[in-house]
Every structure is written in structure tokens, then in C-alpha cells.
Amino acid sequence: MKPTDAELEILHVLWSNGPSTVRQVHDQLSQSREIGYTTALKLMQIMHEKGFVSRDDSAKTHTYTAAVGEDDTQRGLVSRFVETAFRGSASKLVMQVLGQHKASREELDEIKRLLNQLDHDND
Known part of the structure; x- marks a missing residue:
């Protein structure tokens, strides 16, 4: 089961801030979008x-407290996204992202390091 977009926003708050009350999560979310306290409460009850x-x-x-890890959740979401949107082709995903988004020098260097590491791991 994958989290909805709203649930993912709440998870990001919990991953960043650690254990939090509904009020703390609501206050954090309210900085970027309009959300009612009772909506945040209901979402967190459903997430529980x-x-x-x-x-x-x-x-x-x-x-x-987040009961799912950030890396595991992201990995699951990306895996499903690659399967559904790109028919399992990671290279199509990477090409699409790099074609649509201006990557910084640091990001490109990090991508190169990752590719080199993956290449060495497959030897």
C-alpha cells in the first residue's frame, strides 16, 4: 500500500521533525498550504x-511517529512509478527527468558517482 499525496506530506513532516502532535504537524503543513486541523487529525488517524x-x-x-522509513517509502513509490509510467525502464525515467529539470553541477556529479558505484557493484 502506498501513501496518498496528503499522507506523504505528513510523513515528510514526521521524518523531518520526529515524533509530533497533530497540532505540530498541522502548523507545519499550514505554512505551505491551507489545511484544517480536523483534516490533519483525520488523515493521521487513517494513517495510523x-x-x-x-x-x-x-x-x-x-x-x-512515522512507522515507515523514508528510504523504503521512496523506493516503493519510485519502483511503482517506473513500472506504471515508464514500463519498467529506469533509463527512460532518468532521461525524462534530466530533460525536464536543469540539474546542478553537484547533482550531476552525484549521479555520476552513483552510476560508477552501480557499475562497479555489477562487476
């Missing part, structure tokens, strides 16, 4: 039911 977050309800204010 789905297993995306854990909840500590030992105190009056419940604290939520």
Missing part, C-alpha cells in the same frame, strides 16, 4: 489504521 504512523496515547496529547 493503515500502519504508516504509530501513536503514543499515554499522555493527554497524542504523539505520532
